[in-house]
Amino acid sequence: MNARPLAAAPSRPLPPTGEGRLLSGIRDDGRALSLNEHVATYGSARDGARAEAFVAELESSGLTGRGGAAFPIAAKFQAVAAGRRRPVVVVNGAESEPASGKDRALLRTLPHLVLDGAVLAAEALGAKQVIVAVSRGAAVEQAALAAAVAERARARVDGNVSLRVASVPRAFVAGEETALVHFLDGGPAKPTFTPPRPFERGVGGAPTLVQNVETLAHAALISRFGADWFREVGTESEPGSALLTLSGAVRRPGIHEAALGTRFETLVDEASGLTQPVSGFLVGGYFGTWVPADALLRLRLLDADLGLHGASLGTRAIVALPADACAVGEIARVTYYLAGESAGQCGPCVHGLAAIAEGMERVASGRADDRDRLARWVDVVRGRGACKHPDGVTRFVASGLDVFADEVGLHLRHGRCGARPSAVLPIPREVRNE
Amino acid sequence: MKLRVNPIACEGHGICAELLPELITLDEWGYPIIDDVDVPRTLEPHARRAVADCPTLALALERSRAESGRAASRAARGR
Ligand SMILES: Cc1cc2nc3c(=O)[nH]c(=O)nc-3n(C[C@H](O)[C@H](O)[C@H](O)COP(=O)(O)O)c2cc1C
Ligand code: SF4
Ligand code: SF4
Numbered sequence: 275m276n277a278r279p280l281a282a283a284p285s286r287p288l289p290p291t292g293e294g295r296l297l298s299g300i301r302d303d304g305r306a307l308s309l310n311e312h313v314a315t316y317g318s319a320r321d322g323a324r325a326e327a328f329v330a331e332l333e334s335s336g337l338t339g340r341g342g343a344a345f346p347i348a349a350k351f352q353a354v355a356a357g358r359r360r361p362v363v364v365v366n367g368a369e370s371e372p373a374s375g376k377d378r379a380l381l382r383t384l385p386h387l388v389l390d391g392a393v394l395a396a397e398a399l400g401a402k403q404v405i406v407a408v409s410r411g412a413a414v415e416q417a418a419l420a421a422a423v424a425e426r427a428r429a430r431v432d433g434n435v436s437l438r439v440a441s442v443p444r445a446f447v448a449g450e451e452t453a454l455v456h457f458l459d460g461g462p463a464k465p466t467f468t469p470p471r472p473f474e475r476g477v478g479g480a481p482t483l484v485q486n487v488e489t490l491a492h493a494a495l496i497s498r499f500g501a502d503w504f505r506e507v508g509t510e511s512e513p514g515s516a517l518l519t520l521s522g523a524v525r526r527p528g529i530h531e532a533a534l535g536t537r538f539e540t541l542v543d544e545a546s547g548l549t550q551p552v553s554g555f556l557v558g559g560y561f562g563t564w565v566p567a568d569a570l571l572r573l574r575l576l577d578a579d580l581g582l583h584g585a586s587l588g589t590r591a592i593v594a595l596p597a598d599a600c601a602v603g604e605i606a607r608v609t610y611y612l613a614g615e616s617a618g619q620c621g622p623c624v625h626g627l628a629a630i631a632e633g634m635e636r637v638a639s640g641r642a643d644d645r646d647r648l649a650r651w652v653d654v655v656r657g658r659g660a661c662k663h664p665d666g667v668t669r670f671v672a673s674g675l676d677v678f679a680d681e682v683g684l685h686l687r688h689g690r691c692g693a694r695p696s697a698v699l700p701i702p703r704e705v706r707n708e
Numbered sequence: 709m710k711l712r713v714n715p716i717a718c719e720g721h722g723i724c725a726e727l728l729p730e731l732i733t734l735d736e737w738g739y740p741i742i743d744d745v746d747v748p749r750t751l752e753p754h755a756r757r758a759v760a761d762c763p764t765l766a767l768a769l770e771r772s773r774a775e776s777g778r779a780a781s782r783a784a785r786g787r
Contacts, residue, residue, distance in 0.1 A: 465716075466716070467714045467715075467716050467717070619715070619716045620715035620716055620718075621715060621718060621719075621720050621737055621738070621739035622715060622735060622737070622739050623715070625737035625739075626735075626737070654735050654736075654741070658715060658739070658741070659715055660714070660715050660716045
C-alpha cells in the first residue's frame with residue numbers, strides 16, 4: 275500500500291494510493307505529524323485547489339459528511355455562502371458517540387490535515403474564524419491541536435484565518451450542531467429549535483459551516499489530489515474511503531480505513547477476523563441499527579446496501595457482538611445511558627426515552643412483557659424532539675428488539691437468555707457515575 | 709399551512725389539544741401529537757386560536773414542506 279516511487283523525489287508528494295488515504299500518513303509511533311512532516315507527506319495546502327476551484331473539486335468529488343448524516347459538503351458550502359454575513363467555520367471534533375474513536379484518532383495523529391481542510395473551507399467562504407471543538411475528555415487531542423495551531427501561527431501558513439480550539443462538554447448531545455453553536459455562544463451545550471440551522475444563523479449569529487473532523491480531512495486531500503483521485507475508490511453514488519471504528523469480537527479492533535463499497539466480510543478479514551462467533555453487528559453507533567451477523571457479512575459498506583435492512587452507515591462505528599454476550603442486557607444498558615443523555619428539554623424525549631429505558635429493563639429482567647408498549651413508545655417518540663436524539667435512540671431499540679426477538683422471548687420466560695451478562699458496548703464512566 | 713410545535717418551548721399544558729382536537733392529541737405524558745397534514749381551510753381559525761392561546765408560544769403555523777420546498781429551490785436557483 276501507499277508505494278511512492280523514489281525516483282519522483284516529489285517536491286509535490288504523490289497522492290496516497292489504495293484505500294488507506296487518511297491513515298497512510300500516520301507515523302508508526304502514533305504521535306502527531308509536525309507541520310514539516312505533514313507537508314513532506316501530503317504537500318502544502320498552498321499548492322492545492324483553493325477558493326472556487328476547491329469548492330468545484332468538492333462538488334465533483336461527491337464527498338458527504340462523515341459525522342453521521344452524510345450530507346453533501348458542497349451543498350452545505352453553498353447554503354452557508356448564501357448568507358449575507360461573514361461566515362464562521364466550526365470543526366466538529368466532539369465525537370460524543372462512545373463506540374467511535376476515528377475523529378480523535380485524526381486529531382491526535384494528523385491535526386494539520388484536519389486544520390488544512392478547515393482553513394481551505396474558511397478561505398473559500400471568506401471566513402476569518404475557525405473554531406475546532408474537541409471534547410473536554412480528549413486531553414491528548416487538545417494538546418496535539420494546540421501544538422499544531424502554534425506551529426501554524428509561527429509559520430504564518432493561514433493568511434488572515436485565525437484558529438481557536440474550544441473544549442466542549444462530554445455529553446452525548448453536545449456534538450449535535452445546534453448544541454455546539456449554543457455552547458460556543460456561551461449557552462449550555464444543548465440543542466436549539468430549528469430553523470434557524472447553523473448554516474443560516476450559527477456562532478455569533480453568523481452563517482456557520484459545521485463540519486465533522488473526518489469530512490475536512492478528506493476535503494484537504496481532495497484539494498491536493500482532486501475529485502477524480504477521490505473517486506478512484508468507492509462507487510459512483512458513494513465515492514471515496516471512510517474511517518471505521520471497529521470493536522467487539524474482532525481480532526484487531528480500532529480505527530480502520532476502507533473504500534466505500536468494500537464487503538463487510540473483507541473488512542472483518544482486514545481486522546484479522548473474528549475472535550469468536552458473532553450474533554449481530556451494531557452498525558452506525560448508538561443511533562445505528564442492529565443487523566444479524568450472517569446478513570451483514572453479505573453486504574457492502576454502502577448506505578445503498580444497508581438501506582435494505584433499514585440501516586445506514588451513520589458514524590461508521592461498528593460493534594461485533596459475540597454470540598455468547600447477552601444482547602438484550604446490552605441493549606437495555608445502552609438505552610438507559612442514552613435516555614439519561616437526553617438534554618432534558620423536550621417532553622417526548624425526556625418522558626418517552628425514560629419510559630422506553632424502563633420498559634427495556636423490565637423486558638431484560640423478565641418482569642413484564644412490555645414489547646407492545648415499547649413498540650408504541652418508539653412510534654410515539656420518533657420525530658418529536660427538537661433534535662434527532664429520540665430518533666436515533668428509538669432506531670437502536672427497535673432494531674435490537676427485532677434482530678434479537680428470540681433472545682427477548684427467553685428473557686421474558688426466564689429473566690435471562692443463558693448468555694453471559696456482558697459489557698461489550700462501551701458507556702463512558704464519568705457519565706454513568708454522575 | 710401546517711402546525712408545528714417547538715418541543716423545547718412546549719410545557720404540555722394541553723390547551724392546544726382542547727382547542728383543536730381534530731388535529732392535536734396528547735401523548736400519555738401530556739405533550740401534543742400533531743397530525744402531519746395541511747390544516748384544512750375550515751379549521752384554520754381554530755388553528756390560529758390554538759397558536760395564539762399557547763401559554764409558551766410553542767405552537768406555530770408554518771408553510772408546509774411542499775410549499776417551503778418550492779421556496780427553498782427558488783432560493784437555491786436565485787443564488
Ligand atoms: C445527538 C447528536 C449528536 C451528534 N454528535 C456529533 C458528534 O459528536 N460529532 C459530529 O461530527 N457530528 C455529530 N452530530 C451530527 C452533527 O449535528 C452534524 O450533522 C455534523 O457535525 C455535520 O458535519 P458533517 O456534515 O461533516 O458530518 C450529532 C448529531 C446528533 C443528533
Ligand atoms: S430531543 Fe431530547 S436531546 Fe434533543 S433537544 Fe430535545 S430533549 Fe434535548
Ligand atoms: S398549548 Fe402550547 S405548551 Fe400547551 S401542549 Fe399545546 S403547544 Fe404545548
